[in-house]
Amino acid sequence: MSGHRSPVPRLCRATGLLLVLSGLAHLVVFAVDGGPWDGPVSWRKPVTFGLSFGVTLIAVTWVTSYLDVRPRLRAVLLAVFAADCVVEVGGITLQAWRGVPSHLNMETSFDTAVSMTLAVGGGVLVVLLTAFALAAFFRRPTGPAGMALAVRSGFAVLLVGLASGAAMIARGVVLTRTGHQEAAYHSTAWLKPLHGVSLHAVLVLPLLARLLALTPWSEAVRRRVVTAAVCCYAATVAGAGVWAGPTY
Structure with missing residues (x-):
């Protein structure tokens, strides 16, 4: 098949x-x-x-x-x-x-x-x-110019989202097991922005690379645009992580 x-x-x-x-x-x-x-x-x-x-x-x-x-x-x-x-x-x-x-x-x-x-x-x-x-x-992933970087970066950021999700569950389980059920329900708020932002990089970045393939721009320009987008997304994720520290 x-x-x-x-x-x-x-x-x-x-x-x-x-x-x-x-x-x-x-x-x-x-x-x-x-x-x-x-x-x-x-x-x-x-x-x-x-x-x-x-x-x-x-x-x-x-x-x-x-x-x-x-x-x-x-x-x-x-x-x-x-x-x-x-x-x-x-x-x-x-x-x-x-x-x-x-x-x-x-x-x-x-x-x-x-x-x-x-x-x-x-x-x-x-x-x-x-x-x-x-x-x-x-x-190396296939695809138009910038797609390999977009896919790899998207999955890398997605792993951050998965790790933050696992951390939320682990903390909640510990609180539940120690008799703090109500606290467990509210213990995940500090990581939710980081978790939410990280999950969708695997769509946003490759979609950008695919849309850029429809433009008349050269491959070099398209790669630079994808690189800039990856940097911006990474900065957003880092910002959400920094925000989570004081909130925790």
Whole structure:
């Protein structure tokens, strides 16, 4: 089965679109039902996670087409990634409709099962995206001028986002295990800006390189523009990291 004939990328894009639509649908639910936007129990979570996971799934499906990875292996990794995204968004959405926190919630056996499933799913995401990142670092990605730098930088920044997400979960789990459940729900706020900004570099930077390919500019100019964009994005991520220090 060749990469061109595999239905997996198409299915992943469709799944990503459904997750985005789920996020938008819950934005309508929030507008109708109301309630707080912030906090461990709010419609914000199915909205933001649906949009973020959907966009990320679509982005990773596209960006990995530039990687030097065997088509069959890429298809398997993408299929697992898509399934994991559905599980994550599904668990968060389920808990929102139940009116209980989704992450770090150990109040009942069912809540614990959902929370642990989301935590394990997060670990799977880290492994899969790290595998794609390593493929980008060890073998030069293909594509138009500046794409290799954009893809590699996008995955590098994405790893920062994954690390910040893991740090949030780890801190929350420690607080939960030591009997500080309410503090655990609010312990992740300081890293959320860094986490959110870092996750989408893997879309923004390669998309810029692709759009620049449509311009009449020379390859040298396009590479310089991508380099400048990478520097600006890195500065933004660094700024979010610096902000997180005093907030913590």
